[in-house]
Amino acid sequence: MATTIDHSLPIDGAAETRDRPALGRVHEWVVTVDHKRLGLMYIGGGLVFFLVAGLQASTMRLQLAIPEAGLVSPEMFNRLMTMHGTAMVFMVGMPILTGFFNYLIPLMIGARDLAFPRLNAFGFWLWAFGSILLYFSYIGAPGLYGAGSAPDVGWFAYAPLTERAFSRGSSTDYWIIAIFLTSVGSIATAANLVTTIFCMRCEGMRLNKMPVLVWLALVVAFMMLIALPPLSAAQAMLMLDRLLGAHFFDTQAGGSAILWQHFFWIFGHPEVYILVLPAFAFASEIIPVFSRKVIFGYNVMVVASIAIGFISMSVWAHHMFAVGMTAAGNSFFVTSTMLVGVPTGIKIFNWLGTIWGGKVRFKVPMLFSLAFLFQFLIAGLTGIILAVAPFDWQLTDTYFVVAHFHYILVGAILFMIFAAIYYWFPKATGRMLGERLGRWHFWLFLIGFHLTFDTLHFAGLRGMPRRIYTYEPGRGLEAINMLATIGVAFQAAAVLCFLFNVVKSIRKGEIAGPDPWDAWTLEWSTTSPPPEYNFAQLPVVKSRRPLWDLKHPEDPDWLYE
Amino acid sequence: MGAANRLIPPNTVFGTTSTPAHVITTLAFFAFLVTGGIFLVVGGTLAWSIVRFRRRADDDGTEPPQVYGSNPIEFAWTAVPILIVFVLILTTARTIFTLQEPAHPPGSLNVRVIGHQWWWEFRYPAYGIVTANELHVPLSDPAHPTPTFLALESADVAHSFWVPRLAGKTDVIPNRKNEMWIDPHVAGTYLGQCGEFCGTEHAMMLIRVVVEPRADWEKWVAAQHATATIDPSAARGRAVFEGTACVNCHTVAGTNATGRFAPDLTHLMSRETIAAGAALNTPANLKAWVDDPAMIKPGALMPAMNLDPQDLDDVVAYLTTLK
Numbered sequence: 001m002a003t004t005i006d007h008s009l010p011i012d013g014a015a016e017t018r019d020r021p022a023l024g025r026v027h028e029w030v031v032t033v034d035h036k037r038l039g040l041m042y043i044g045g046g047l048v049f050f051l052v053a054g055l056q057a058s059t060m061r062l063q064l065a066i067p068e069a070g071l072v073s074p075e076m077f078n079r080l081m082t083m084h085g086t087a088m089v090f091m092v093g094m095p096i097l098t099g100f101f102n103y104l105i106p107l108m109i110g111a112r113d114l115a116f117p118r119l120n121a122f123g124f125w126l127w128a129f130g131s132i133l134l135y136f137s138y139i140g141a142p143g144l145y146g147a148g149s150a151p152d153v154g155w156f157a158y159a160p161l162t163e164r165a166f167s168r169g170s171s172t173d174y175w176i177i178a179i180f181l182t183s184v185g186s187i188a189t190a191a192n193l194v195t196t197i198f199c200m201r202c203e204g205m206r207l208n209k210m211p212v213l214v215w216l217a218l219v220v221a222f223m224m225l226i227a228l229p230p231l232s233a234a235q236a237m238l239m240l241d242r243l244l245g246a247h248f249f250d251t252q253a254g255g256s257a258i259l260w261q262h263f264f265w266i267f268g269h270p271e272v273y274i275l276v277l278p279a280f281a282f283a284s285e286i287i288p289v290f291s292r293k294v295i296f297g298y299n300v301m302v303v304a305s306i307a308i309g310f311i312s313m314s315v316w317a318h319h320m321f322a323v324g325m326t327a328a329g330n331s332f333f334v335t336s337t338m339l340v341g342v343p344t345g346i347k348i349f350n351w352l353g354t355i356w357g358g359k360v361r362f363k364v365p366m367l368f369s370l371a372f373l374f375q376f377l378i379a380g381l382t383g384i385i386l387a388v389a390p391f392d393w394q395l396t397d398t399y400f401v402v403a404h405f406h407y408i409l410v411g412a413i414l415f416m417i418f419a420a421i422y423y424w425f426p427k428a429t430g431r432m433l434g435e436r437l438g439r440w441h442f443w444l445f446l447i448g449f450h451l452t453f454d455t456l457h458f459a460g461l462r463g464m465p466r467r468i469y470t471y472e473p474g475r476g477l478e479a480i481n482m483l484a485t486i487g488v489a490f491q492a493a494a495v496l497c498f499l500f501n502v503v504k505s506i507r508k509g510e511i512a513g514p515d516p517w518d519a520w521t522l523e524w525s526t527t528s529p530p531p532e533y534n535f536a537q538l539p540v541v542k543s544r545r546p547l548w549d550l551k552h553p554e555d556p557d558w559l560y561e
Numbered sequence: 562m563g564a565a566n567r568l569i570p571p572n573t574v575f576g577t578t579s580t581p582a583h584v585i586t587t588l589a590f591f592a593f594l595v596t597g598g599i600f601l602v603v604g605g606t607l608a609w610s611i612v613r614f615r616r617r618a619d620d621d622g623t624e625p626p627q628v629y630g631s632n633p634i635e636f637a638w639t640a641v642p643i644l645i646v647f648v649l650i651l652t653t654a655r656t657i658f659t660l661q662e663p664a665h666p667p668g669s670l671n672v673r674v675i676g677h678q679w680w681w682e683f684r685y686p687a688y689g690i691v692t693a694n695e696l697h698v699p700l701s702d703p704a705h706p707t708p709t710f711l712a713l714e715s716a717d718v719a720h721s722f723w724v725p726r727l728a729g730k731t732d733v734i735p736n737r738k739n740e741m742w743i744d745p746h747v748a749g750t751y752l753g754q755c756g757e758f759c760g761t762e763h764a765m766m767l768i769r770v771v772v773e774p775r776a777d778w779e780k781w782v783a784a785q786h787a788t789a790t791i792d793p794s795a796a797r798g799r800a801v802f803e804g805t806a807c808v809n810c811h812t813v814a815g816t817n818a819t820g821r822f823a824p825d826l827t828h829l830m831s832r833e834t835i836a837a838g839a840a841l842n843t844p845a846n847l848k849a850w851v852d853d854p855a856m857i858k859p860g861a862l863m864p865a866m867n868l869d870p871q872d873l874d875d876v877v878a879y880l881t882t883l884k
Contacts, residue, residue: 074761074860154758160735161718161760166678251735257719258734291614297630322721322756323732324713324739327661331654338646338653342639349638350630352607358625359616370611377603381596384649390656391589393729394574394582397721397756463572463725465756468764474567475752552624560629 033117034532035102038124040428042099043421045128046092052135053087054495056080058488061452065485067473077469078152079171083134085155086175088409089271090182091131096417097278098127098189101217103428105193107523107530108211110202110539115195123188130181137174151175154467156268157238159249159260164242173242180235183228190224193217202522204541208302209561211521211544212295215302216281219309220274226313227270234263258323265316273312276408277305279376279416280347283369286423287351289519290366291358294545294557297350304343304350311340321392330389337387344380348373363517364438368419371446375411379404382457397467400460406453418445418498425502426516430528431509437501441494448490455483520545565833565841569750572725578747580706581660581728588656595649660729663742668707670698676713676720676733676755678862679762680824680837690785691812693824694837695769699778701744707775708744718760724753724770732757745772754838761860767838784884785828788815791882798879801872810863813883823863829883836861848877 020028029037060080063071072080102120106113114120137150151171153162162172197218201210238260240246247253249260288295295301314336321330351373360366382404386392395401418441425433459480464471471477515524524547526535543549543557570576577583674696675682683692698709713722715735722741723730731741745751755766773781791799802808803817810823818826829835832842839858840846850857852873853865868876 074764078758078761078763152761158719158758161758166718166760254736257736292616292624294627294629296628297635300630300635322730323734324737327654327658330657330661331650334653334657335650338650341646342642345642346635346639348603350635352603352610353628353630353634355607355614356610357628358614359620360611360614361616373607374604377600377607381600384596384646385589385592388588388592388649388653390585390653390660390729391592393731394585394589394725396730397758461574463574463753465723465754465764467758468754470764472566476571476573555627557627560627 033113033121035106035114035117035120036428036530036532036534038120039099039101039103041124042095042102042127045131046094046096046099049087049091049131050096051495053084053092054492056084056087058492060084061485061488063469064471064481066482067475067478068470072469074469075149075152078154078467079150081467082151082154082157082175086134086151086179087131089155089275090179091127091134093275093409093413094182094186095127095131097220097275098123098186100278100282100417100420100424101193101220102189104424104523105196105214105217106200107427107526107534108214108521109197109200109205110522110535110541111196111200112533112535112538114192115200116192119188119192123185123192126185126188127182130178130185133174133181134178137171137178141169141171141174156264157260158264159238159257160251160255162238162242162260163250163252165250165252173239176235176239176242180232180239183232183235186224187228187232190221190228193221194225197221202539202541208299209541209544212284212298212301212305213281213521216277216284216305219305220277220281223270223274223277223309223312227267227274230263231267234260234267237263258320261320261323262317265319266313269316269319270312272405272408273308275413277308279372279413280305282416282420282423283351283372285519285521286365286369286419288354289423289517290361290363290369291355292361293354293358294548295350296353296356298544298561300346301350304346307343308340308347311336311343315340318387318389318392319396321389322396334387334389338384341380341384341387348377348380363422364433364435364442365419365423365517367439367442368415368422371442372412372415372419375407375415375449379407379412382407395460397465398460399456399464399466402466403453403456403460406456410449410453415445415449418442423517424523425505426512427523427528427530429506429509430512431505432512432516433505434501434509437497437504441497441501443494444490444497445494448487448492448494451487451490452484453487455480455487459484515547518551520548522546525550566752569752570726572752574725576726578749578751579701579727579743579745580703580708581742581744582726584656584660585729588652591652592649595645599645663708665710666706666708668705670707670709672696672698672709672711674711674713674722674733676715676717676722676759677822678717678760679755679766679858679860681722681766681768682716682824685782688782688786690782691825692785692828693832694767694834695771695832697771697773697778697781698743698745699775700748700772701746703746706744708742710740710742713739713741719757720759720766721756722753722768723756724751724768726751727753727770730756743770745770748772748774750833752838762837762858765837765839765858765861767834769834769838781831784831788827791815792879795875795879795882798872798875798877801868801876802879805866805868806864807866807876826880826883829880831884844877844881847880848873851876851880 063069141149153167237248241248241250247255249255251257317333318337422433422438462476464477512528514527522539543561545557549556575586577586673684681694683696701707713733715733720733721730722733727743727745731739749772751770753768808818810820812819812825814827835842835850836858854861854863
């Protein structure tokens with residue numbers, strides 16, 4: 001059993017650095033290979049881009065609040081929507097989730113770092129420079145040609161709009177290279193996570209004793225290894241088209257526009273699961289702790305996660321129902337898409353089973369998690385509706401789709417990112433993130449989210465296509481769009497509460513101690529924040545909840561698992 | 562523009578007047594029924610259990626009983642969803658085959674639809690008609706359907722042809738021929754627009770479909786056939802038009818204007834709108850458009866020709882004679 005936790009040992013490694021001059025401390029963060037610092041830098045960097053891309057979204061919503069508004073030009077609107085989409089996926093979602101896995105995996109499996117710390121740092125800096133490069137396009141892309149600014153071809157950049165004939169200047173090249181860099185960084189991180197999880201677990205932690213979060217990280221890492229290389233290959237081909245005059249996607253010279261779509265979505269759809277499985281991972285840790293019950297159906301949860309990983313590799317062309325596939329082809333992708341709903345549903349049922357019979361504590365991380373459950377349920381069901389291919393011919397590329405995937409990306413993933421930040425903030429900083437401001441954050445964000453994204457479903461059903469910079473009055477869209485924009489104001493206010501809360505709590509928050517939530521996994525057995533080497537002595541575990549065993553020696557988990 | 566289009570009912574995907582859209586709506590109601598039922602059951606149970614199993618004020622601080630799982634329950638909530646999705650899969654597949662493999666009854670009409678950055682070209686091969694942005698089709702009698710089959714091609718980038726009340730959208734992709742069909746049962750004007758992001762003016766690539774009783778439609782066909790009447794009073798405008806770059810992109814049948822890059826203007830005045838629906842086709846709007854297209858549709862590929870005021874007036878006067 002984990003009898004090895006001895007808090008009397010002088011394990012506060014950070015103390016000796018505190019007296020260094022400011023420049024020296026910055027230098028330490030730049031050269032660090034510590035998984036915790038890299039994790040925090042990923043999350044912090046992701047949050048910075050979250051603010052930028054969020055402001056871009058707010059600008060678009062202001063433009064669309066009333067019909068025929070002239071706030072931004074069509075060209076600027078197209079840049080806003082391209083940058084918003086690209087940044088939210090590659091510069092916000094990916095780094096924040098990678099950051100959490102970076103921070104948590106070694107702590108949860110009782111390791112001192114990831115398997116390849118330098119590769120980890122390399123991945124981070126590739127991501128950081130790729131992201132900066134994308135935004136540098138606003139300044140750099142006019143380039144020698146004097147045309148274009150930031151990329152304006154949409155985040156999925158359909159060929160041949162991205163070819164030189166239709167996208168002059170360098171903006172699309174910036175987009176290609178930025179995404180190429182961040183994807184290579186993600187591939188490095190994925191290899192690192194797989195190796196770490198297979199090779200670095202502490203004594204006693206067999207695969208089936210790992211926390212559910214670690215299992216999901218493993219599935220996500222494998223999915224990244226499979227899904228990202230096609231994206232990188234497609235970016236390389238597009239670059240050859242643009243810079244060397246190749247014809248992969250150049251339809252005017254016989255290239256294929258559909259080929260790009262297949263490449264993009266065989267990355268793009270697994271990517272949705274790469275982003276949402278970490279949200280499942282957080283929920284699978286937070287819901288049990290705040291329900292005071294062990295996760296219901298651990299084995300089924302693990303199998304369902306792996307099943308989602310496999311099935312989600314075969315659903316990509318449901319993004320392409322309207323491109324004119326054969327009836328048999330369409331039917332195949334209807335089938336695979338609907339089937340992926342089954343293991344996903346099983347996960348919701350098991351979280352429900354975890355809450356059932358528990359004693360639910362409504363702390364901020366749990367509030368966000370409960371909202372996640374409802375919102376993810378709705379997002380999954382609208383996903384089933386979109387999988388009905390003929391109906392998708394009506395709804396694809398409309399605001400119904402926008403509302404559906406924002407229900408996943410915001411209602412599920414962002415809500416769970418907030419939950420995870422409130423839950424693990426005490427571990428990373430040693431101080432609690434304020435509960436009172438946290439509740440303001442939660443309720444404002446909940447109201448804003450529903451005002452914006454519930455209404456947008458109806459815009460789609462009323463025939464409003466996505467990616468239009470304006471629309472006509474008198475087409476039944478005014479009230480919907482006005483409500484959606486008002487919702488953004490609530491979301492912005494909520495994010496301000498959150499930022500204020502973070503700034504305040506880092507300096508003055510209540511001291512957390514090693515285990516503020518009375519939780520059960522290994523990260524709570526070390527100090528908050530953990531020393532650079534995580535554990536003075538590597539732990540030894542006998543069950544999935546080593547701290548439960550420690551706290552309840554009369555009724556340990558390993559008797560039942 | 563809004564004033565004219567306000568009178569046309571909103572593009573709700575449930576306000577269907579054509580078989581493909583109608584079949585889709587029926588299937589959609591079934592899908593909403595099933596998913597709505599799932600939402601009520603699961604969401605209701607979730608809400609109930611959160612309230613029921615909240616920590617009470619008089620809690621004694623002990624941990625609740627730890628339940629690790631249950632195989633019968635797991636089996637039940639795996640089997641039921643599988644059954645439900647299989648019903649949905651089979652109904653969906655049946656509708657896919659119905660819509661994608663339609664019959665071609667005699668009397669059906671074939672139209673070539675060519676997407677351009679940011680307008681639509683419509684060609685009627687059997688009638689030798691070329692027009693733009695406003696598709697005229699005959700009414701189809703449900704008892705004796707005369708559907709219109711649209712062959713979709715693109716001249717540049719990917720677009721998508723979407724008129725929600727008539728059918729779902731089908732992408733218009735360069736180097737590829739797609740097909741879709743409509744058979745409208747109610748006369749009137751239907752609005753639609755490009756459904757796939759295609760560049761700067763994606764938002765202003767609108768479609769009008771005018772559905773007319775067969776006799777009216779045949780009148781329209783006859784009018785489109787007539788050669789352009791050349792009104793001698795507009796001779797100066799015609800000379801300016803034919804002496805500038807207009808003719809490189811536009812066609813006016815029977816003249817030296819034979820460009821294929823932009824809309825055919827032979828019967829310009831038979832259309833309700835200009836600039837792919839961005840403005841009503843009035844002399845004032847035509848003048849503004851010819852003077853500087855970017856004022857009406859920023860990013861439009863038609864350049865401002867910088868005509869002096871007299872030439873501008875004359876060209877517009879000439880254009881208004883193209884009935």
